[in-house]
Amino acid sequence: MRNRRGFFALPYVVWMALFVVAPIILVVVYAFSAAEGGFVIQFGSLTLHLTLDNFAKMGDYLIVFTRSFELAIIATLLCLLIGYPLAYVLARETAGVQRVAMMLIMLPMWMNFLLRTYSWMSILEDTGLLNQLFSAVGIIDLGNWINSGLNSLCAALNSGPVALLNDLLGTQWALDTARATDMEFFHMINTSGAVVLGMVYNYLPFMVLPIYSVIVKLDDSLIEAARDLGAGTSRVFRKVIFPLSLPGVLSGITMVFVPSVSTFAISKLLGGSNELLLGDLIEMQFTGMAYNPYLGSAIALVMMVIVVVCMAIMNRFGEGEEQAVML
């Protein structure tokens, strides 16, 4: 079956042209056009209003862009910090443990991620399970106690050294003495911390699986050779294991970063309305009151371009190892 059965792929090539390439071209066209005005091009009954207005508005959303990328970077780093050691430890387990562990990592994905994120709402709420636990164990009282201690310490400092300093320099410095001492709960939901938690929770498997699949295939003899040549455990890791697992790390980073930066459901559920992310912004343009698919396409396009550039730079550092080790 050599070189004659290539036409088997023809239906899929047509499918890709229709449902992968054409939609992306549409996004680009929409990004550069508007509902009216602009440079008018007429194709039969189809009218295009080409304009760069959408990109001119992009400056207004700078804060959303920076917030999204910031949270996504933090979530990706946390996933790497948890996921790499987990993958490494797993790869050293017996085959039976590995199989069960892999199953346990995949299993939550069979429940829709929205259901799992929704569960975090009841854990993180002000009257939620975690706060109930904290108050039962006395952690919240401890927090109040620490805060009141800090308050009196700051008050003492304010009347002592800080006042002296203010006299000396003619400034108005004062340390905060109004830390809450009557907390009944820790406010956790509707903060950016909760959003990052949601991202880490949902996308951690995407970090563990590719790294694990690379480490588990590492040739034992390489590690033995390094040991025989006198390398210690940490040196073996730094010089042999880590460099060889880099392709897995890179694809893990991609698979966590891309959904994190573009998420909208997680931020809605755990971030409330005050943590607007890029995903929310795009979604609002397509389904919300402010229906404007042109602006939505432009935001999506800019986001896509930034992500592609970031990934290209990262992959260059990883010696262009493009073997995407998916799952």
Next chain:
Amino acid sequence: MRTKTSPLNRLFMALVFFFLYAPIFVLIVFSFNDSKSRTVWQGFTLDWYSELLQDSSIMSALSTTLLVSLLATLIATVAGLFAAIGFYNMKRRLRAPLMTVNNIPMTNADIVTGVSLCLLFVAFFGLWGSVAEWFNGVQSVITLPENLHMGFGTLLIAHITFDIPYVILSIMPKLRQMDRNLVDAAQDLGCTWMQAFWKVVLPEIKPGIVSGMLIAFTMSVDDFVISYFTAGSATSTLAMVVYGMTKRRISPKINAVSTLLFVTVLLLLIIVNVREARQEKAIKKTAEVRR
């Protein structure tokens, strides 16, 4: 690579798994809670399960989710198999760019895929509307529907589109590992190409097909974002019902349906794994007997 694992490593693993499963555990426990509250335990009940069975919107969303996932998985597996064989037989110069395009839905952000497909469907329906209007005006034998809407069909197309790449990605390595001479040998021995395919190629790449199917199904069930943009207003998956509820108040019925899903999947996985383990044992035994 295997060395001894310390208890510290085990503790770390246990902690991560606790982190992964604590929310699911909470979800399950509160499906039995005798109150609408999702944070205060008020006693055991099965009411939410009986109410769930009577809730037509959740039940229809559940069946939509399962139906679209199953159909998309089946179609994507067959289509992906054909496409993988086609790609495998192509010259590298042709294959490389096609594989790049194939990877787009996997690496692209879900929301971009969803939004772009939404734009495509809307544009197509607009075009279709004017064509149908013209067609209906010219003749009166066949009446074409003029107003098409997004619904189950578009949802299915979207799911197939993002499932196929995963299928191809898990079949391709198996095809590459296969000895090309096997097919030639089978054909030299008188097989037709079809016979060679069924008797030689398919058994060789079967693990790839199975894992591709599994991944495709997982992705379909887990998807919310792409479905959200392509399902239209009349069709909804389970995730979309949950999302709609978060704006008001989520009913514990959702906990009940999640629990049912989780238990089903857990049982299926256990059955599959136990069977596999048994088969492996049997193979080992026969190998020992032969020795």
